[in-house]
Amino acid sequence: MIITNIDYIPEKEIKEHLGIVSGSTVRAKHFGKDLLSGIKNIFGGELKAYTELLGESREEAIKRMEEQAQSLGADAIINVRFSTSSVSSGAAELYVYGTAVKI
Numbered sequence: 001m002i003i004t005n006i007d008y009i010p011e012k013e014i015k016e017h018l019g020i021v022s023g024s025t026v027r028a029k030h031f032g033k034d035l036l037s038g039i040k041n042i043f044g045g046e047l048k049a050y051t052e053l054l055g056e057s058r059e060e061a062i063k064r065m066e067e068q069a070q071s072l073g074a075d076a077i078i079n080v081r082f083s084t085s086s087v088s089s090g091a092a093e094l095y096v097y098g099t100a101v102k103i
Contacts, residue, residue, distance in 0.1 A: 075103045083095045
């Protein structure tokens with residue numbers, strides 16, 4: 001499965017558009033890591049627990065989007081975009097979407 005954020009695939013012809021596919025996940029960090037990140041936020045620097053959380057969320061959301069595209073018989077997903085939003089205090093949604101195509 002080819003996944004790209006551009007609206008075409010170099011040196012490939014798109015034969016069919018199969019529609020929009022998406023994947024999302026809502027995640028929260030363990031209370032202890034959340035507390036430690038809050039303390040670190042006072043002093044500055046990278047909040048590794050949150051970096052790790054967002055990385056895991058991106059992978060899961062992409063996996064879910066890819067599964068949806070595969071169920072449609074797609075070979076690729078083009079024009080992929082990411083979005084995040086706060087669902088509640090301490091929890092965030094990561095949403096990814098794109099256009100499933102046959103090449």
